[in-house]
Amino acid sequence: MTAVPALAVEDLSVEFRTRSGVVKALEHVSFAVGKGETLAIVGESGSGKSVTAYALMGILDPAGRITAGRAVLGGLDLISASASQLADVRGREIAMIFQNPRTALNPIRPVGRQIADVLMRHGNVPRVEAPARAVDLLRAVGITDPARRAKAYPFEMSGGMCQRVMIAIALAARPALLIADEPTTGLDVTTQAVIMDIIAELAGESGMATIFITHDLALAGQRADRVVVMHAGHVVENAATRALIARPSHPYTAELIAATPDSAASLDALASIPGSLPDLRRADLPPCRYSERCPRKVERCDAPLPRPALAEHFVACWNPL
């Protein structure tokens, strides 16, 4: 990890108020990502990985509320920043790409124009130069015949092409941090490989930090420098990728690895994870939200968890492997 991280998240907690109670979606989430580093946030649905991204971007659902925490990016705390400060930072300092690019793009505006819009708003590019720069960006994300494609509408392009356009938009203003939320879910593996290559290459060129959110541990294992594993709104483990895959410390990480089809030689060897996520509305949630399904539970597990200090290999467990 570099000395000064591009983004340091400390103690982030988020609640959602719903008709059936308060959902404690994130609790004491901490992690840091260095310049040029790729951090993967891995977890199953409901683990809080997307909520983390939305909280950082300041685009949480109105029912959501950040109850504690800091997220420092280049000296600015994103959590306490004003709306106008955030609006300046978004697009310029942090950019985000979403799952399902087709719905994230404006369906009735040619893609070249959409890129030019961002360049003018966040990239200080004069109006006359924007269209040409948009074509350059399309070329940079590997779109053949970019001048013609700039005039195309999203529906005229394949899913992989739309995601390339999203990347071009996200990277238009050369942000310091890119958050990619399941950027390749729903794409073919061959396209996925190309998209991930493009992100890695562009991040490498500009020293951009990347947080990519995925449910695919194998993809994270292959593409990330560090992996943060989340379960029920907690960071359960945070470690360098090789160490995490080879020697997982948290029982949940180990289960997740054993459930990944790639890890097993046969279907019988593939292990399922017993139990299910606890109801995050419960008032009596145990300190460790995994303890109720954990095979290694000991008495101490009822004590408050070790806090996610920014250790080299952090594990939120009293009885790690």
Place this chain on the structure above:
Amino acid sequence: MTPLLDVAELSKRFPVAASGSTLKNLRRRFTRAADEQSQVHAVDDVSFTIAKGETVGLVGESGCGKSTLVRALTRLLDPTAGSIRFSTRDLSLVPARDFAKDRDRGRIQMVFQDAGESINPRFTAFDAIADPVRRLKHLSGLALVETVDKAARQCGLPTELLGRYPHQLSGGQRARVGIARAIAVEPELLVLDEPTAALDVSVQVVILKLLARLKTELGMSYLFVSHDLSVVRLLCDRVLVMYLGKIVEAGPARAVFDYPLHPYTRALVAAVPRLDGIGLAKLRLSGEPMSPIDPDPNVCRFYGRCPRGADICRTQMPPLRRAAEGREVACHFAAGGA
């Protein structure tokens, strides 16, 4: 032994309008005979068999014709040419619109991708499972309830949940409903279209194991359509690799994924993320697949994206040829090819 399903030289072409509605194009569209019109070759001369009790995987990128092939097999659309022999009968002779009432309809069933979207939201789990039993087995009353309960139990779906609507069920439970409704009519062939794509890994494992158990218990054959090669490797005996309407490689799943013969299969396998991080080979497919509209019958479909791409590849379409160890490959340069 006669195979359960024997598909021979199956093709499906869709006519397409020439792009742009200029007067010239419109005139051409209305005056040209059907066979002169431009056509999308969605499935092109595909042959394969599925033995009784066998699990065959079908892999390929989106747009390669997997879904069209499946829809032709399940007789949801009529193939342009070729035969679909199921047991001893050629099902391609039954028009798709009549197949819903056909006596063999219940013998081929399908499990769809996202049970949350493929089950009628206004049907309870019971209704969803009962519907095909009513229509195809003509059961009612107690016999119907017993059949539904049995199917639900076989799929590990607690009978208390049968009164619930899809939105009241979890993803894994919905997947179980989708499987239960398919097996309730005791099919011999189950076509599974990405049955676990919408599920988390922990649930995916449970559903895959359920499918493996049902297959042995009920003696079904599976055609497992997926683009998750790691899953196909675990579940399937044999695999078919499709590219732009053609089968380019076929053989035992393990062998095909460990030692792919066709350059497309090689690129596909190389693109699969691996936990151990090794094998992040710089083997990438450049460009887009060629257009499936009126492709040149003498050019290999993979030409242009293939790293090999020799002269013979654009003058002669490589046929699917036998290779060693029960494998088949359609490439002029495949190692082990005849």
